[in-house]
Amino acid sequence: MNFIIETTLKAVKHLYNTDISAADVNLQETRKEFEGQVTIVTFPFTKFSKKSPEQTGTEIGAFLQNELKEVSGFNVIKGFLNVSLSNEYWINQLYNEILPDDFAVIEPNGKKVMVEYSSPNTNKPLHLGHVRNNLLGFSVSEILAAAGYQVIKTNLVNDRGIHICKSMLAWQKFGNGETPESSGLKGDHLVGKYYVIFDREYKKQQEELKSAGQSEEEAKKNAPLIKEAQEMLQKWEAGDEAVITLWKTMNGWVYTGFAETYKKLGVSFDKFYYESETYLLGKDIIEEGLEKGVFYRKDDNSVWIDLTADGLDEKLVLRSDGTSVYMTQDMGTAQLKYNDYHMDRSIYVVGNEQDYHFKVLFTILKRLGKEGADGLFHLSYGMVDLPSGKMKSREGTVVDADDLMSEMEQTAKEQTEAMGKVDDFTADEKQSLYHIIGMGALKYFLLKVDPKKRLLFDPNESVDFQGHTGPFIQYTHARIRSVLNRANIINEYNSYSNLAVEERDLIVSLTQFPDAIKNAAEAYSPAVIANYVYELAKVYNKFYHEKSILQAEDEESKQFRLRLSAASGKVINKGMKLLGIEVPERM
RNA sequence: GGUCCCAUAGCUCAGCUGGAUAGAGCAACAGAUUUCUAAUCUGUAGGUCUUAGGUUCGAAUCCUAAUGGGAUCACCA
Numbered sequence: 001m002n003f004i005i006e007t008t009l010k011a012v013k014h015l016y017n018t019d020i021s022a023a024d025v026n027l028q029e030t031r032k033e034f035e036g037q038v039t040i041v042t043f044p045f046t047k048f049s050k051k052s053p054e055q056t057g058t059e060i061g062a063f064l065q066n067e068l069k070e071v072s073g074f075n076v077i078k079g080f081l082n083v084s085l086s087n088e089y090w091i092n093q094l095y096n097e098i099l100p101d102d103f104a105v106i107e108p109n110g111k112k113v114m115v116e117y118s119s120p121n122t123n124k125p126l127h128l129g130h131v132r133n134n135l136l137g138f139s140v141s142e143i144l145a146a147a148g149y150q151v152i153k154t155n156l157v158n159d160r161g162i163h164i165c166k167s168m169l170a171w172q173k174f175g176n177g178e179t180p181e182s183s184g185l186k187g188d189h190l191v192g193k194y195y196v197i198f199d200r201e202y203k204k205q206q207e208e209l210k211s212a213g214q215s216e217e218e219a220k221k222n223a224p225l226i227k228e229a230q231e232m233l234q235k236w237e238a239g240d241e242a243v244i245t246l247w248k249t250m251n252g253w254v255y256t257g258f259a260e261t262y263k264k265l266g267v268s269f270d271k272f273y274y275e276s277e278t279y280l281l282g283k284d285i286i287e288e289g290l291e292k293g294v295f296y297r298k299d300d301n302s303v304w305i306d307l308t309a310d311g312l313d314e315k316l317v318l319r320s321d322g323t324s325v326y327m328t329q330d331m332g333t334a335q336l337k338y339n340d341y342h343m344d345r346s347i348y349v350v351g352n353e354q355d356y357h358f359k360v361l362f363t364i365l366k367r368l369g370k371e372g373a374d375g376l377f378h379l380s381y382g383m384v385d386l387p388s389g390k391m392k393s394r395e396g397t398v399v400d401a402d403d404l405m406s407e408m409e410q411t412a413k414e415q416t417e418a419m420g421k422v423d424d425f426t427a428d429e430k431q432s433l434y435h436i437i438g439m440g441a442l443k444y445f446l447l448k449v450d451p452k453k454r455l456l457f458d459p460n461e462s463v464d465f466q467g468h469t470g471p472f473i474q475y476t477h478a479r480i481r482s483v484l485n486r487a488n489i490i491n492e493y494n495s496y497s498n499l500a501v502e503e504r505d506l507i508v509s510l511t512q513f514p515d516a517i518k519n520a521a522e523a524y525s526p527a528v529i530a531n532y533v534y535e536l537a538k539v540y541n542k543f544y545h546e547k548s549i550l551q552a553e554d555e556e557s558k559q560f561r562l563r564l565s566a567a568s569g570k571v572i573n574k575g576m577k578l579l580g581i582e583v584p585e586r587m
Numbered sequence: 588g589g590u591c592c593c594a595u596a597g598c599u600c601a602g603c604u605g606g607a608u609a610g611a612g613c614a615a616c617a618g619a620u621u622u623c624u625a626a627u628c629u630g631u632a633g634g635u636c637u638u639a640g641g642u643u644c645g646a647a648u649c650c651u652a653a654u655g656g657g658a659u660c661a662c663c664a
Binding site: 078163302313325419448449471472479482527535551587 | 623625658662
């Protein structure tokens with residue numbers, strides 16, 4: 001549409017002798033109820049045209065029509081100049097822009113971006129909140145890659161700390177040597193089980209102490225189990241062989257479990273960082289900050305930064321005993337990442353409960369004048385809530401990721417079987433299809449919503465398979481494939497003249513794909529892609545319903561529609577891929 | 588209490604770099620299948636865009652305040 005803008009600039013120059021920039025031309029899609037495909041808002045031009053919006057629109061419209069052979073007509077309603085582009089223009093768009101393989105392929109921009117996501121704790125299995133995080137991180141990575149970035153997907157695994165020690169201790173005390181092999185339990189679930197057991201036993205001890213007269217706080221501190229866990233953590237930090245061995249074993253179980261979950265989710269990483277290897281980092285940055293006068297030391301030897309000038313608080317960056325806090329680590333890890341990759345941008349996919357933390361972290365790194373500090377971005381997403389409120393692992397109200405995926409596949413199976421369209425599939429083909437559809441429904445459900453908004457998930461209300469959903473789009477793709485499999489595209493038919501509205505609308509929709517990618521990348525929002533693909537699928541279904549393809553009036557029409565269908569199928573496939581969603585050939 | 592985020596149809600959400608009569612899906616109701624997959628399509632009904640001010644030719648969109656909801660403000664991560 002650049003040529004419209006440019007010619008509008010020329011028109012303004014010619015008619016009103018005024019220079020304006022492309023940004024001053026307000027282009028939008030013409031609303032359905034009016035004639036035309038592109039609309040120029042002419043209100044702003046009246047300042048220098050010194051004429052009514054209507055007259056200004058009419059003059060510019062006439063200029064455009066005169067100047068551009070692609071403009072077949074125009075109409076003016078108030079301050080809106082609705083421009084119609086010719087059928088030839090749209091047909092050419094299909095043949096010359098959309099059908100070629102390089103459609104919506106954006107040139108590499110030479111920039112590197114790191115996307116850190118998932119970043120689980122290794123003491124319990126993944127739940128619905130993690131699922132949102134993983135899908136977001138993966139999809140944003142795909143979108144950025146499509147927008148021309150070189151993307152490095154990383155996972156910073158929180159594999160150490162008191163929470164892991166709790167699981168380890170409970171397993172030692174109550175596990176009787178249980179292993180994933182002996183129990184058939186998935187490794188992460190097994191470790192999670194002992195985390196829950198720890199909590200239960202710990203609470204019991206607290207109750208006993210309280211009935212013995214201790215206050216709640218005292219009981220929390222004095223319960224033997226928590227003391228033992230803390231001792232275990234100290235042993236871990238001291239490198240105690242037995243503790244390290246147990247830690248490695250149990251983390252190994254968890255990783256095997258996570259790998260399976262990640263595979264089902266369809267997410268992957270280029271680089272893993274482990275907190276056991278990074279938790280001591282950052283202390284040299286403390287020294288650096290003290291030298292630069294960015295940090296200051298208090299009498300008790302703790303180190304702080306004063307961020308009140310930025311509207312934040314004073315923040316501790318090193319404990320008085322010289323040990324690291326979360327912030328210390330994160331400064332060190334940021335430096336490590338930058339040293340490893342020298343990326344232009346670094347994105348952290350982390351829930352909005354940590355908004356403050358990242359604000360502080362980024363401010364500190366900027367104050368220190370760290371390279372790459374300007375490219376830091378916290379992709380903050382909203383919590384996933386249940387109708388009952390927040391998910392709480394200890395109260396058993398979490399929606400487990402593995403269970404959820406199985407349920408989705410089960411629902412997909414039931415729905416598919418009820419329709420009986422794939423009875424001829426082999427068992428393997430069916431299983432794969434149920435996975436594609438179930439995950440499509442789940443992923444689309446989670447990704448279609450703006451990341452920063454909190455998400456309500458009702459486990460009792462199944463995720464829809466109809467309407468604005470993943471399966472709807474997958475179904476549209478299957479329809480297209482079905483038609484294409486029944487006919488051949490013949491090369492000698494490559495012209496068309498009788499463009500129908502449904503066909504034109506479809507082409508218009510297809511041409512918007514590159515913009516959707518750019519907008520999604522800029523906003524770090526898979527929801528932009530999700531909504532675009534849905535819109536496209538709707539327009540295709542409308543076309544499909546109105547126009548017969550295989551029984552078209554003549555061969556020319558049939559061939560044109562086949563190409564249009566092929567193009568639609570391709571864009572749907574690519575768009576869904578950006579969301580990490582597969583599309584089936586049949587369903 | 589300070590700071591940050593959110594508020595659009597009964598429900599779930601688009602629209603937000605200001606532009607036409609605010610759009611989808613679900614749910615409800617009415618229709619479409621001898622014809623390429625009905626997980627589809629068409630129609631009806633459903634709105635003081637939380638409220639009050641302000642900026643503007645024009646505000647769901649920008650600004651201010653209030654209300655409601657959420658998060659956060661640890662020598663936890």
